[in-house]
Amino acid sequence: MTFQLFLRGRLSHPLSPDQLGLLDSAVSEIKWIEPRRPVVRRGATIENSCYLISGTMLRTVDGPKGERQILEVSVPGDFVDLHGFAMGRLDHDVSALDRCQIALLPHARLQGLVARDPVLTRILWYSTLLDAAMHREWIFRLGRLNAEGRIAHLVCELMERMRMVGLYKQPILPIPLMQRDYAEACGITVVHANRVFRQLREAGLIRFAREGVVIENEPQLRVVAEFDPSYLYAGGGKLLAREAAGVR
Amino acid sequence: MTFQLFLRGRLSHPLSPDQLGLLDSAVSEIKWIEPRRPVVRRGATIENSCYLISGTMLRTVDGPKGERQILEVSVPGDFVDLHGFAMGRLDHDVSALDRCQIALLPHARLQGLVARDPVLTRILWYSTLLDAAMHREWIFRLGRLNAEGRIAHLVCELMERMRMVGLYKQPILPIPLMQRDYAEACGITVVHANRVFRQLREAGLIRFAREGVVIENEPQLRVVAEFDPSYLYAGGGKLLAREAAGVR
């Protein structure tokens, strides 16, 4: 069941066996990617979209001076570059963080699928919009939080997303990001990321480890992160926490 | 012709009269919004999507401590909250910057349109993906550029987008953002935004004015901004182009 985790926890009704079957039938190939290997390069015209079955992938852009910015961390169940189907090319790079298993879906087959099934089309559309919603929260994170808040916020997001696909087993967040990756995702330097991790460790919130961050005080971490998970659309969309919490 | 500017410059084949007619028929109401008035509040379930005919709108989020972050500046021809159609609610606020004219499209009618016309559906999907692409560039801007670069980059983007819809007439960029808005879009304070504008003025790149920034040295501005417009997909995506042309 390749697409078992697809949109898990993000729809009010889970995908039907029919829909899962249709998606399965659009897969041309399943393959493994070695750690830190690129999968799609910015600007290349692509003929497949890529669904992540297991492992972690990174979406990044590089500035003209070589500065690397991580745009998103993809976890199992994510359609990594589905938007490439509607856009024809990617405006950023995609690469594997650790060893990844991916399914390739030729655009020609997606084309047929979309022509035949409007409901599934809407679902695919929705999944690309979830990406956009996460992008917006990253903009907020980078624009309005300090270094500590940014790292805490990123950890909260990944924790929440891993929980939705059933891959977060307390207290370890099994995503092997290095401190450099956290720095590149949060717009700070490695050195400062390290200082922030120390600070968070001494406050008893999280501990950094190779295999993944260890969460020691999730409630307090959320406070530091100013984290409101409603942008992740758990359950497919309901009331927002910030609103439900009271303030107008 | 309400949708004359829709995706102008973003498709290799312009929208057909049929497609424009279909969109027109989905409009329930056209109305004006006064400056700085909210249009959609975060979390509210919405029944219409909102297309911007003239004026400028802002998409923003507020943190729990009241920090406001601008997520995007919408210009005429933009479908401001089309993603609300596929998601059911918005995760951010939308408000008018100046006096705006908008067209409301009830989701029920969009629903019918989408069920009937797969090509137009793809085009609408594509337009929401353009938003996501801009979001990604904002992430890069906030994560990797300093204050000067961020403001320069924002100005470059707005210039380019206004040019695509034929609304940038040299040398004025007719978007009445205040310095506070630039600050809130770029993750800096008003005071510092002001210093950056002085710096850019003394360097002869741009001058700030109420009615809009005056561009004095576009090539150099792009250098400072590290600006690469490819993320705006001028000319459109390959796959989509074929479809828009009516090829099956």
Add this chain to the structure above:
DNA sequence: CGAGAAGTTGACGCGGCTCAAACACCGTGG
């Protein structure tokens, strides 16, 4: 012509960057 809002400027402090060095952890080859 008064009042509020937006823009401008200075003084000062802090968060995060830079440079630099040391330390821990690995896989490799002698």
Add this chain to the structure above:
DNA sequence: CCACGGTGTTTGAGCCGCGTCAACTTCTCG
């Protein structure tokens, strides 16, 4: 078995970009 180099983490010293606080000026409009 140890020596070794490479990569990632940790920590310190000093500096600068940007934030904060607080005036003051200029614009706009009633």
